[in-house]
Amino acid sequence: MNILVQLTYLISAVLFIVGIKKLNRTQEARQGNTLSSVAMLLAILATIVQVEALTLPEILICIVVGGAIGMFWARKVEMTQMPEMVAIFNGFGGAASFLVAMSDYWTRAVEQPDLSTDLVTLISILLSVLIGGLTFTGSLTAYGKLSGKVSGNAIVFSGQHLLNLILLIVTIICGVLIAMNTDSVVAMLVLAAIALILGVLVVIPIGGADMPVVISLLNSYSGMAACTTGFVLNNSVLIVTGALVGASGIILTQIMCKAMNRSLVSVLLGGFGATSGAASAAGGGSEMVIKEVGVEEAAMIFDSASSVIVVPGYGMAVAQAQHIVREMMDLLEKKGINVRFAIHPVAGRMPGHMNVLLAESNVPYDKLIEMEEINDDFSNTDVVLIVGANDVVNPAARTNPASPIFGMPILNADKARTVIVSKRSMAAGYAGIENELFGYDNCLMLFGDAKSTLTKMVGELKEM
Structure with missing residues (x-):
């Protein structure tokens, strides 16, 4: 029995290693999660058999109760x-x-x-x-x-x-x-x-x-x-x-x-x-000239573009706008427009947050491009749509030594021909600092709830 338990432990450890390895690639992440879950089940069963703490009916009851609790919370908890x-x-x-x-x-x-x-x-x-x-x-x-x-x-x-x-x-x-x-x-x-x-x-x-x-x-x-x-x-x-x-x-x-x-x-x-106040003061936000764009005008800009990059952020998660963003991508691609997504490593509030959201709305994995791979393409892009992101596209990281994010690698969204920012208001991002990009000549602000405004814009695109 001890040999069988140790063999099960070995199989479990191997499955854990393979599972974690597969989590490194978006295409294999679900399979990796499944393998890790199986490994955990095997480890639990082997341990219970080894210590003889519970009878078989008690083990099955624990598995059912634990699985039911996990299933309940998995369905109840929203992506945000x-x-x-x-x-x-x-x-x-x-x-x-x-x-x-x-x-x-x-x-x-x-x-x-x-x-x-x-x-x-x-x-x-x-x-x-x-x-x-x-x-x-x-x-x-x-x-x-x-x-x-x-x-x-x-x-x-x-x-x-x-x-x-x-x-x-x-x-x-x-x-x-x-x-x-x-x-x-x-x-x-x-x-x-x-x-x-x-x-x-x-x-x-x-x-x-x-x-x-x-x-x-x-x-x-x-x-x-x-x-x-x-x-x-x-x-x-x-x-x-x-x-x-x-x-x-x-x-x-x-x-x-x-x-x-x-x-x-x-x-x-x-x-x-702790330093957001100083950063805001250094930003000189009161001198920025903000240019607002309406839904119809934004739709016309997208319709005339040949390449689009979408930069998702936590605001997209809050607005639950990932599905309408996917619909917009499908519509633009039917018009022959190249659409990709730029993923910053710290966009959102946990590692891989944006990948999870976009995967939920069935955005193809090959459309999700990491910052290092896509940053040089912004200067050749017609339109960049920023949905709820703030700090990861703030040029202050390159231009303002007084900013607490100075030196932080950011997405070069400001170098595109046109930048459209979908945002509820001019409120600062999670870092508590002002975004210089909003005052740039090539930046247009599309104010309102991202899901609502983008739904209206997609409606306009369908009629063009």
Whole structure:
């Protein structure tokens, strides 16, 4: 039986590796997700058989109940709420590691104090509690920011970094005390409490524009917590999969930071929200001359174009405009107009947010072009349609050294012959800074709800 369990673990680990690999390509992402789900099911079944914790009927009941809950939320959660759901999932992973490690420590320190505990297991328990607790409350805080229940701006206060440092030092002291005396229950409880507090303190100073980085970082934390819990439980598949998730999350975090021209340290020490006021003042927005375009005129501009690039942003998700954008693409292509989508790595509020939205509306995968591949094409493009994006097309990143996004790689939308921006109002984007593009000579503002205005524009195009 033990050989069968270990073989199942091996198959599960291989499926996880292949599944995560397939997530790297949009065309294979769904298949990768399915393989990873099967791997998780096999790992759960093998673990239950190994520890003999439940009977077969109880196992089936748990699978049915868990599957029903997952199916319910998968259908209930809207695409605009995907970032919040991802944050919650990261939190659940952290909470599981935290509780398992605390339970294992309680067993060793209180219920079975004679049970020998080697140093590797003890360190694994400490790391699981620390990383798991931090991930849990940090993810809940990220969920609050993304859902609007907590301010999306950077929340900072005097002495914040000093407080974090003091808590970290106390955590190390508690870890040393536990290592010297395994029965130090009070020290473990203090460490657990600090881990939960640190999760909140680490995330609240991060501004809204940095949330995609935070989501990927918390995802990495949840993987590392699972990996350390694998050492606690001596479970090989948990170690392998946790390491995979942790490593891939760190790699993704670095990619996101590079796309924003920011270091991970600068993201963790405070986001754009803390400097947005200075950025707005430096933008000189009061001197901009805004040119508005109507639905009919916009339709005429698109009808006379030969090439169009669509730049999607979080505003498209809020307006649920992805389906009408797809309809517009089909209509323009029937007229012989080349239509593509420019995807910025940090567009939206989680990694791959725009890809998910456009895939939902069945936009072909080959139409989704990454920033590095499409940026040089903007200067040869007739019309760029920006739907709800703001910071990722802001020329201030190239022209204004006083801007907090200066140096951040952006989509070169401003270099197109004509730029049409679908936006509700002149309000600043999630980074809280003004967009210089709106005052450019080649930029026209199409105000109103994106879904409503684009639906009217598509109606006009159909009559041309």
